[in-house]
Amino acid sequence: MTHFSALSLIKNALSGQKNWEPQWPDSEPKAEYDVIIVGAGGHGLGAAYYLAKEHGITNVAVIDKGWLGGGNTGRNTTIIRSNYLYDESAKLYDHALDLWDGLSQELNYNVMYSQRGVLMLAHNVHDVQSFQRHVHANRLNGVDNVWLSKEEAKEFCPPLDISPNARYPVVGAALQRRAGTARHDAVAWGYARGAAARGVDIIQNCPVTAIRRGPDGRVTGVETAKGFIGAKKVAVSAAGHTSVVMDTAGVRMPLESYPLQALVSEPIKPIFPCVVMSNSVHAYISQSDKGELVIGSGTDQYTSYSQRGGLPLIEHTVAAICEIFPIFNRMRMLRKWGGIVDVTPDRSAILGKTPVPGLYVNCGWGTGGVKATPGAAHTLAWTVAKDDPHPANAPFTLERFSTGRLIDEAAAAAVAH
C-alpha cells in the first residue's frame, strides 16, 4: 500500500500520475472466514479495520450488494456532532468524535474532517429551554456545547438574518464548536484501504441473501450471489436493509425503513462558514468544499425502500431554507438523492449482540449514522471480537425494547440529525 505523503505526491507528479497503485483489491470470497460483515459502508468497513488493527482478527470479509460506500455512506449530508441529550448517546457519539479527531492521520487518508461548528437555531421559548437543557446536560457529560445570544450567532455565521421581522426570528443558538463535516466517501475509502492492507477481503456486488444457522442455533455463514460462505461470526451493518437480512436469521427487528433525502445547490464562492440546523423550521445547511450548499431535513413520512423519496419533502426543505436564509432564494438546485435509513422507535441505534449466538447487529442509526461512523465501527469490532459490548455501546441493546430501558432521543426533540 502506498503511504501518502508530500514526497509520494511529488514523485507521482513527476511520473505523470501514472504509477498510483489501486488502493484495495476487489476480492473473490474464500470458503470460510472468522468474521463476515454484511454491508460495506463506513460502519462495516471501519469495523473490519478495527477488528484487524486492534483485535488481530484479519480473516475477515466485508460483503456488499453494491459497491463500497454506495449506500447511506454516500447519501448523507456529512454532519458530525455529539450534542445529544442523554448520557448514553453523549458517550457513544463523543466516542465517535474523539476518533474523528485523529482519523486522517490514523488512516493516512484525508477524510477532510472540518471542525467548522454546528449551530442549532432557537426560534421560540420552547427551543431556548430545550437547547439550554441540552447545553447543560452536554457540559455535565464533558461534551462541548455552548449557548449563544442571537448577536453572537450572527457573528459566528454572518449570512444569518437575526432581524425581528424574519419569518422565524432567531432568538439564540446552541453551538458545538468541535462539530463539523467530513468527506463521507473518503471515510469509507480510508477504512477500506486500511482494512485491505491488513488482509481483509472486500467483496462487492455480491448480495447476501440469507444468514444460515446450524442445528444448535449458532451462525454458520451466509448465502450470497456467489454461493455459501462460512463464518464463525456474522455482523450485520446493512442500514435500511438490516431488517430484511436479520429476518433470514429469524430475528425480527424494531426497525422501519424510510427514505431520507438531501440535495445540493449549484457551487458558489465560500459564503457559509459552519453548519446551521433549525429543528423548528426543520432543515439544515452547510457548504461543501466544492462550494455547493448541502441541504437536508427529515425523512419522508412513509416507509419505503425506493432510494428516491418524494418531491413534497424537497419543497418543504427548500422552503424552510429560504425562510431562514432569504439570501439563498434564487439559488438553483443541482441534484437530490435519497438513502434508506432504518429508524428505531426511540431513535437510538441498536449495536450489540442478538439472541442468535455469533450474530451481531449494528443498525437503527436512523437519520444520524454518518457522524457515528468511527465510534460505531470501533465498538462493533470490540463487541464482535470479545463477544461482549464496549462500555460505550453497552446500553444500545436489542433487549431494551422488551425491558423498556429505552434511550429516548426521539422525545429529546432531536428532530433533524
Next chain:
Amino acid sequence: MLLIHCPYCNQTLPEAEFTYAGEAHIARPADPSSVSDEEWRDFLFIRTNVKGPHYERWRHFHGCGRYFNAVRDTVSDRFLITYKTDDPRPELSKLLEKSK
C-alpha cells in the same frame, strides 16, 4: 408526489392531503395485564418493515380526517389498493393478480 385514493371521499388526491400512520392490522392485546414483556415488545415496536407489498394506515388529514388502510409496494411506492378500516384485510395474491 403520490396520488392516494381516499375510500371515504372516493377521490384520488395528492399525498400532501394525507398523513402516514404506520403498519396496519396490529391489534392491541385484548387483556394487557396478561401479556409478557416480549409480547408487549412485539405489539409496540416490532414491525414487518417489508420490502414489497406493505399493509399500512393512512389518514386523510386535510380532507375527511378519517383513517383508512392501504397496500403499497415499498419498492415502487405504488398503491395496490386502499380500503376502509372495517373492511377485511385483502388477500395479497388477489391484489398482485389484479395489478398485473
